[in-house]
Amino acid sequence: MALFGRGKRHGAASGEGCPDHKPCNKLAGIPLHDLDSRLRLVVTPIADLGSDSITAQLGGGLAALLVAMDLPGTGGAHAVPAHFTPRWNSAPPDLLARALGNMERDRVAIEALAGGNGGPALYVVTGQDGLPGAAHVLRLEQVLGQRLPHGALVAMPSNNRFYAVPIHSGDDLGLLDPLVSAVRGLAEQGPVLSQDAFWLHDGQLDPLNATVKNGELRYFPSDAFKQLLPQLRRDNAH
Structure with a gap:
């Protein structure tokens, strides 16, 4: 698919019409x-x-x-x-x-902070070569090289970096607290895009609405995320 159609061509995109913009x-x-x-x-x-x-x-x-x-x-x-x-x-x-x-041609750095011995995995994905990295969350399956039928838990501290926990079973949800703690720790050092965690599915970030209540992290997810939990329990049973 060509970006530029078959219309009139110019050597450079003209700024005519908005010279002060x-x-x-x-x-x-x-x-x-x-x-x-x-x-x-x-x-x-x-x-x-x-x-x-x-x-x-x-x-x-x-x-x-x-x-x-x-x-x-x-x-x-x-x-x-x-x-x-x-x-x-x-x-x-x-x-x-x-x-x-x-x-798809850009380089990203992928660091595994957890996931040894086949356990739940937490990845940090960062853009390289001066190119932004956070939007690669939209192609997470390609980046991680694995299918994600249940999506992933995601945190977005900056426009160059994101954290991701692929969801394959209910055990992976055990990394939700560390995920939120990591991004909130960064927020103490400077501004972050969001201090919340999200459920990434179908190209969308579904907020889990993380809140500290009585000194503990609590979550108030959407009905769609709640409907995922029985499926994960069934997968665990097998």
């Missing part, structure tokens, strides 16, 4: 043939987004924002405004899909 001016300086490979997704709080942003809603107050990366190694990124996309003869859903496809 800095995001458009930044994008205008990148040749169209180069922009294709620079598209990525960055996990961002919905509250920080503008009305003209191109996003895929993740749930839990977070979204995957379409950006064009700066030169390799600089780590900079420019949000792609929706009003800029007609110049490429492509719709926002196609651009989001292209960005996710580009990410």
Whole structure:
């Protein structure tokens, strides 16, 4: 699927029509043939987004924002405004899909913090080479190299890193408290995207609504997550 359609071509995306709009001016300086490979997704709080942003809603107050990366190694990124996309003869859903496809070529570091002797596994996934890593949660099965029919427990401390516990049995839920404690420990050092934990399934983050009550972590998950628990108990029984 070509990102740029068969319409009129230019050497670089024109900033004509919004000369005072800095995001458009930044994008205008990148040749169209180069922009294709620079598209990525960055996990961002919905509250920080503008009305003209191109996003895929993740749930839990977070979204995957379409950006064009700066030169390799600089780590900079420019949000792609929706009003800029007609110049490429492509719709926002196609651009989001292209960005996710580009990410398949990106390197990520995967660290296992638990999971020895076949027990529950907790992974930390971090972006490399100045490219954002958190949105790789959308391709978690590919990243971890395993099928996840029940999804995974996820924490999102930053737009470059996420924690994941694949759910294969009820035993994996035992890592939920350590997962929340890890991200809340990071929150004591500086801002995090979210201090909550999520159930990742079907490309969505379902908040587990972690709350400290009487000195203990308590969870108030959705009905959908509650319906998963009997299935996990049956799997454990086998």
